[in-house]
Amino acid sequence: MIQIFNNSLTYANKTAIISDGKSFSYADLHQASAEFAQLLLAETDDLGEGRVAFMVNPGFDYVRVQWGIWQAGGIVVPLCLSYPLPSLRYTIENSGASVIVVSPEFEETLKGLASELACRFIVLGKNDQAKTTKKLPEVDDSRGAMILYTSGTTNLPKGVVSTHGNLNAQISSLIEAWKWTSKDSTVCVLPLHHVHGVVNVVSCALWAGASCEFLPNFSEKAIFDLIENAKINVFMAVPTIYFKLITYWEALSEDQQICLTQALRQLRFMISGSAALPVSVMERWETISGHLLLERYGMTEIGMALSNPYDGPRVAGHVGYPLPGVSVRLSEEGEIQVKGPTVFKEYWNKPESTAESFTEDGWFKTGDIAVIDEIGGYRILGRNSVDIIKSGGYKISALEIEEVLRQYPGIADCSVVGLPNDEWGELVAAAIVIKSHVDEKALSTWMREQMPAYKTPRKYAVLAELPRNAMGKVTKKDVVNLIQ
Numbered sequence: 001m002i003q004i005f006n007n008s009l010t011y012a013n014k015t016a017i018i019s020d021g022k023s024f025s026y027a028d029l030h031q032a033s034a035e036f037a038q039l040l041l042a043e044t045d046d047l048g049e050g051r052v053a054f055m056v057n058p059g060f061d062y063v064r065v066q067w068g069i070w071q072a073g074g075i076v077v078p079l080c081l082s083y084p085l086p087s088l089r090y091t092i093e094n095s096g097a098s099v100i101v102v103s104p105e106f107e108e109t110l111k112g113l114a115s116e117l118a119c120r121f122i123v124l125g126k127n128d129q130a131k132t133t134k135k136l137p138e139v140d141d142s143r144g145a146m147i148l149y150t151s152g153t154t155n156l157p158k159g160v161v162s163t164h165g166n167l168n169a170q171i172s173s174l175i176e177a178w179k180w181t182s183k184d185s186t187v188c189v190l191p192l193h194h195v196h197g198v199v200n201v202v203s204c205a206l207w208a209g210a211s212c213e214f215l216p217n218f219s220e221k222a223i224f225d226l227i228e229n230a231k232i233n234v235f236m237a238v239p240t241i242y243f244k245l246i247t248y249w250e251a252l253s254e255d256q257q258i259c260l261t262q263a264l265r266q267l268r269f270m271i272s273g274s275a276a277l278p279v280s281v282m283e284r285w286e287t288i289s290g291h292l293l294l295e296r297y298g299m300t301e302i303g304m305a306l307s308n309p310y311d312g313p314r315v316a317g318h319v320g321y322p323l324p325g326v327s328v329r330l331s332e333e334g335e336i337q338v339k340g341p342t343v344f345k346e347y348w349n350k351p352e353s354t355a356e357s358f359t360e361d362g363w364f365k366t367g368d369i370a371v372i373d374e375i376g377g378y379r380i381l382g383r384n385s386v387d388i389i390k391s392g393g394y395k396i397s398a399l400e401i402e403e404v405l406r407q408y409p410g411i412a413d414c415s416v417v418g419l420p421n422d423e424w425g426e427l428v429a430a431a432i433v434i435k436s437h438v439d440e441k442a443l444s445t446w447m448r449e450q451m452p453a454y455k456t457p458r459k460y461a462v463l464a465e466l467p468r469n470a471m472g473k474v475t476k477k478d479v480v481n482l483i484q
């Protein structure tokens with residue numbers, strides 16, 4: 001990530017980040033992150049790919065911690081702010097983090113765990129003063145930079161290790177394709193433990209010398225206020241967010257609508273990704289904003305792979321063409337496979353899963369099925385696993401939820417599926433077979449203590465038995481039909 005730090009010197013006096021009502025320049029960011037690196041280097045000269053887990057609110061603090069870890073030679077492991085303790089424990093233990101960094105409000109949440117796991121515990125604003133001024137280590141491109149946890153076809157999330165070289169390639173590809181410059185300004189409304197927010201929004205903006213504003217939570221009003229006041233010219237989000245913006249806009253008075261529509265037209269461009277963009281949303285958004293959303297396709301393991309053109313025609317229902325530096329092909333079964341410097345190094349501590357996810361000739365198997373249409377662009381048809389659900393742009397493993405549900409007293413068996421839904425893409429739903437009475441409200445409350453809200457089922461249906469095929473395997477398509 002040397003380039004991103006060098007760029008921050010080039011743009012020293014420009015605004016890099018706006019958060020918590022304050023503006024921070026690139027010089028501020030450069031200095032604060034180097035100081036944070038010194039703090040991490042108190043007892044060593046190089047973290048040597050040691051994992052640092054951090055639960056830090058979106059904003060200047062998040063980036064100074066992230067950059068500080070990189071400069072000290074460590075691997076960043078961003079934690080989801082809405083995770084309950086069991087999910088946090090899993091991520092911290094699985095990544096083998098030896099340091100945990102928290103915003104003050106998460107001190108109580110993680111204090112006990114840090115002590116139990118003998119992790120160094122840094123609370124921002126409390127014990128984060130650096131005492132050394134060491135030479136920062138040389139960190140070459142082959143070293144691990146980031147572990148993001150992603151749900152897959154195994155029951156527990158896997159850590160995706162991206163190197164500095166991978167991140168450089170992912171960011172520079174998007175800078176070129178989407179023509180980012182230091183004149184741009186954007187807002188990050190996405191969570192910062194996934195590639196969409198971390199790479200596409202924040203890292204691209206800061207690599208380009210643009211400015212990035214952070215909102216503490218998702219809020220339609222706050223986004224529209226920024227647009228109305230001409231504070232941003234680039235916007236990226238998942239389809240659910242565009243759905244929510246449309247609903248909000250439609251409830252405004254006619255005067256307010258006209259005013260916002262005019263302001264929206266001033267943006268340079270708007271992007272949708274992380275899940276299929278319904279054509280209805282794309283069309284409605286075009287009438288409201290004047291923007292034909294640029295849809296692109298990506299994945300935690302590969303960053304972004306396909307994108308509709310910035311200048312050329314954008315086609316509804318299509319995800320476009322390979323991005324610069326990314327090689328894409330379709331297997332005989334229609335699976336999208338990807339190769340190139342953007343492709344991740346490995347699943348953390350899972351050599352078998354890593355090996356299984358590549359073809360013999362080194363292409364990453366995405367599990368997404370597509371066709372190439374008459375104009376040469378890709379159109380996604382679906383996934384080759386029924387156990388992966390996309391809800392609100394989050395990838396969710398049905399197996400992970402089933403595993404947790406089975407631990408609940410009274411549940412004999414279960415099957416978790418995604419129900420098609422206009423707003424969320426898919427809604428998580430569970431069919432349960434019970435051996436004794438199960439109170440749905442109590443079950444729902446218990447589930448929310450075990451996993452983040454976005455993974456918990458929104459609908460339960462009690463079935464006498466689960467539909468199965470001749471081999472005894474649950475047929476999830478039938479489950480969907482039975483509980484819809």
Ligand code: MLC
Nearest residue numbers: 190194195196218240274298299391392393394424453454
């Ligand atoms: C939340 N809610 C849901 C839900 N998530 N309901 C149904 N399905 C879901 N998936 C409910 C909550 O329980 C709550 O209800 C209410 O909605 C508000 O919850 P919230 O957490 O406050 O939601 P909100 O802040 O409105 O979040 C919506 C959102 C969020 C769209 C902003 O889901 C989001 O940030 N999604 C983006 C995820 C992302 O970044 N994915 C990219 C992954 S990377 P109640 O009843 O509890 O009050 C990737 C690669 C690539 O995919 O290509 O980019």
Ligand code: AMP
Nearest residue numbers: 150273274275276296297298299300395
């Ligand atoms: P994640 O593992 O969270 O990074 O999610 C990656 C997955 O999101 C991909 O494998 C796709 O299934 C899905 N995805 C991302 N972008 C799109 C898109 N534009 N259209 C359809 N699916 C998408």
